Amino acid sequence: MGLIGESGSGKSLTARAIMGLLPHGMNLNGQILFKNDDLVSLSAEAHRQLLGNEIGMIFQDYRGSFTPFIKIGKQMVETICTHQKVRKKEAQSIALQVLDKMGLEANRVFFSYPFQLSGGQLQRASIAMAISLKPSLLICDEMTTALDVMNGEKVLHYIDEVRRETGCAVLMITHDLAQAYKRTDRMYVMNQGEIVEEGLPEQIRCHHQHPYTKKLCSCLLALPGETLITDERVMSG
Numbered sequence: 001m002g003l004i005g006e007s008g009s010g011k012s013l014t015a016r017a018i019m020g021l022l023p024h025g026m027n028l029n030g031q032i033l034f035k036n037d038d039l040v041s042l043s044a045e046a047h048r049q050l051l052g053n054e055i056g057m058i059f060q061d062y063r064g065s066f067t068p069f070i071k072i073g074k075q076m077v078e079t080i081c082t083h084q085k086v087r088k089k090e091a092q093s094i095a096l097q098v099l100d101k102m103g104l105e106a107n108r109v110f111f112s113y114p115f116q117l118s119g120g121q122l123q124r125a126s127i128a129m130a131i132s133l134k135p136s137l138l139i140c141d142e143m144t145t146a147l148d149v150m151n152g153e154k155v156l157h158y159i160d161e162v163r164r165e166t167g168c169a170v171l172m173i174t175h176d177l178a179q180a181y182k183r184t185d186r187m188y189v190m191n192q193g194e195i196v197e198e199g200l201p202e203q204i205r206c207h208h209q210h211p212y213t214k215k216l217c218s219c220l221l222a223l224p225g226e227t228l229i230t231d232e233r234v235m236s237g
């Protein structure tokens with residue numbers, strides 16, 4: 001499922017509300033239905049129990065995903081052991097496998113401190129950690145922003161694979177309309193904290209009703225199309 005909308009429309013706060021991680025002092029009204037629970041009326045402790053195993057999130061700001069002075073592998077193994085009933089050795093093999101799937105040099109990253117990795121490598125390691133727990137709902141908040149196109153595609157492809165394998169739901173929050181059209185089954189458009197339109201990607205793209213969706217989509221359609229390279233341009237180049 002894709003959630004799109006301009007910067008400041010409330011996408012990340014929606015995700016944080018699902019996680020029970022709203023900034024201190026913010027009030028929450030309404031319902032968030034997840035399986036048989038209304039997350040809004042759960043106690044903080046019961047809500048916390050759902051995080052990791054049931055609901056996982058890949059944050060836009062990946063730098064907070066790891067403690068700076070503990071090696072990536074140790075943190076992954078501890079997280080996997082806390083959430084799943086597996087021994088350290090098995091957790092280590094799960095961690096290495098997912099790091100590898102993210103296109104990383106699994107061994108090197110496993111034995112590195114966070115500061116020894118590039119931003120893109122660290123983001124992929126944080127995605128690996130969230131995915132290794134195989135949550136029922138995976139929230140991806142602008143997760144490919146720190147990645148180059150090739151690694152971004154690799155990660156999105158792997159998340160598709162995980163989705164097919166485990167049947168988990170993926171909530172993809174993105175500014176990238178093309179990515180949302182390509183990767184989601186249903187799209188929701190958010191404006192000033194409210195969902196103003198929803199539908200199949202084709203409906204949102206070609207048969208949208210709301211003026212705000214029209215404005216958003218026109219930005220994509222306004223991208224320059226492919227132009228033929230003329231002999232003249234080749235000669236002058």
Ligand SMILES: Nc1ncnc2c1ncn2[C@@H]1O[C@H](COP(=O)(O)OP(=O)(O)OP(=O)(O)O)[C@@H](O)[C@H]1O
Binds near residue numbers: 006007009012013060
């Ligand atoms: N900690 C906070 N305290 C007060 N207001 C906040 C806080 N975090 C976000 N907001 C406000 O809530 C609104 C929605 O923010 P949110 O981060 O959900 O936007 P977004 O759609 O995810 O934007 P972006 O695409 O830029 O990440 C914004 O007006 C923002 O200024």
